Amino acid sequence: MNAPREIKILITGPMGAGKTTAIAAVSEVAPVKTEAVNSDLEQHSKSHTTVALDYGQVQLAGGDRLRLYGTPGQKRFNVMWQILAKGAFGVVILIDLTRPDPLGDLRDYAQDFADVIRNSSGVIGLGRCADNTLLSTSDFYSVLSELGLMLPIFAVDIRKRDDVLLLLEALFSQIEMAGLGEEAADENDR
Amino acid sequence: MNQNAQISRPLVLRAVQIKLEQLLATVPAIVGAFLATDDGFELTHAVSGTELEPARLAAMCSSMIALSHALVQESDLGESENLLIEAKKGKIILLTIVSQTKLSLTVLARPSATLGQVLVHSKICAEAIRQVIEMN
Numbered sequence: 379m380n381a382p383r384e385i386k387i388l389i390t391g392p393m394g395a396g397k398t399t400a401i402a403a404v405s406e407v408a409p410v411k412t413e414a415v416n417s418d419l420e421q422h423s424k425s426h427t428t429v430a431l432d433y434g435q436v437q438l439a440g441g442d443r444l445r446l447y448g449t450p451g452q453k454r455f456n457v458m459w460q461i462l463a464k465g466a467f468g469v470v471i472l473i474d475l476t477r478p479d480p481l482g483d484l485r486d487y488a489q490d491f492a493d494v495i496r497n498s499s500g501v502i503g504l505g506r507c508a509d510n511t512l513l514s515t516s517d518f519y520s521v522l523s524e525l526g527l528m529l530p531i532f533a534v535d536i537r538k539r540d541d542v543l544l545l546l547e548a549l550f551s552q553i554e555m556a557g558l559g560e561e562a563a564d565e566n567d568r
Numbered sequence: 569m570n571q572n573a574q575i576s577r578p579l580v581l582r583a584v585q586i587k588l589e590q591l592l593a594t595v596p597a598i599v600g601a602f603l604a605t606d607d608g609f610e611l612t613h614a615v616s617g618t619e620l621e622p623a624r625l626a627a628m629c630s631s632m633i634a635l636s637h638a639l640v641q642e643s644d645l646g647e648s649e650n651l652l653i654e655a656k657k658g659k660i661i662l663l664t665i666v667s668q669t670k671l672s673l674t675v676l677a678r679p680s681a682t683l684g685q686v687l688v689h690s691k692i693c694a695e696a697i698r699q700v701i702e703m704n
Contacts, residue, residue: 410642412634414606415669427607430631430638454608454627 382441386465387549389432390491391472392483393451394422396505396536398432400472401448404542405434421452429455431462436546444546459490468499468549472536473518475510484521488529495527499552502531503545574668580704581612584697588614591693597681598689599658603697604629606670620676629662629674636662652687655679661687663694667701 389397402409412430416422432448447462449455463469471487473480484502488495502518518531530548534541574580588601592614602613602622608630610622632651640648651662658679665671675690 410638412631412638414608414630414634417605417607417609417669429607429627430634450631452608452627454624455631457628458631 382443384443384445385467385550385553386445386447387468387470387546388447388449388463388466388491388494389470389472390449390459390487391451391470391503392474392477392487393418393427394424394477395451395472395474395483397448397451397472398428400470400503400536400542400545401432401434401446403537403539404436404546405446406437407435409434418452427451430458436543438550444550446546456490463491463494466494466498467553468501469494470501470503470545470549472503472505474505475513476506480504480510480513481517481521484518485525488522488525488527492525492527495529499549499556500527500529501545501548501552502529503534503536503541504531505534505536507533574704575611575671575701577704580701583700583704585612585614587693587696587700588612590696591675591689592616595677595681595685595689597678598675598686599678600676601690601693602626602674603665604672604674606630606633606672611671618676625674629672633662633664633672650687650691652683654683659683659686661690663690665694665698665701667698671697671701673697 389400391397398411410433412428413426414429416424416427428448428450434446436444438444449459449462469491473484477483515531522529532544534545536542584603591601592598599618600615600620603611604626608627610626613622636651637648649664653660659677659681661675663673665673673694675686677686
């Protein structure tokens with residue numbers, strides 16, 4: 379029997395994509411949030427915005443535990459991105475299809491987190507798909523292939539626990555297949 | 569800039585900047601100070617004899633303050649007020665200013681600075697800034 383593992387997962391994406399909501403939807407502990415009043419209403423009309431991190435935990439059936447770290451969305455917090463990305467075994471990129479340029483958003487975040495994705499795994503969650511029928515999943519696959527990345531893409535409602543779990547399971551199966559989880563166990567043993 | 573529209577007016581910002589300059593003049597070991605919004609936008613700053621990138625620092629300060637707030641909440645210690653960092657080559661104090669909106673005052677000082685002196689004068693400056701904002 380392998381010892382239970384602690385696996386760090388990063389959840390990122392542009393401002394307002396639902397990173398905080400997604401972690402709150404699945405976490406089995408009260409999530410840690412770091413929200414400030416949003417003064418940049420041109421970027422997004424929401425009242426609060428994450429400025430450091432969100433944190434939540436999900437226990438998997440086999441005893442392994444996923445530690446979920448949500449990043450701030452805005453580029454000016456990229457120092458936090460680098461800090462949070464250390465030791466991550468997978469990245470979830472959430473894209474909001476009602477933003478002005480969802481394909482550009484995916485390109486930006488996939489590039490910014492390319493190192494972590496290449497060394498571990500990644501999955502894309504498309505949100506608010508019903509409100510933008512002009513773009514299809516294949517458009518997003520094209521963006522990824524331009525960047526030389528092969529990642530699964532799912533249309534999700536991040537407010538729903540099952541949808542967020544779907545993204546995490548997709549990530550986790552990649553981690554398992556690549557044997558990355560074993561490294562995570564080794565890290566824990568050290 | 570919505571709630572911060574009031575504070576962002578040039579006259580108000582200039583008045584705040586004068587307070588920051590007074591802080592630097594009163595305590596020479598203080599080499600820089602800036603005011604920022606809770607979500608990490610720099611509003612105004614004053615520096616002497618040092619190069620700072622307040623815009624970049626403001627985002628990091630916002631993260632630091634939010635993290636210390638989360639830590640304080642988890643520890644059941646009420647509201648987080650000030651954050652003090654002692655480094656090899658200086659000190660950084662982050663003060664929270666609560667008026668119509670939450671703002672932060674960040675003060676950078678040389679290692680020679682006396683902690684008490686920097687802290688006291690930074691708090692006086694923070695209160696003066698709060699009054700400038702409330703008056704306008």
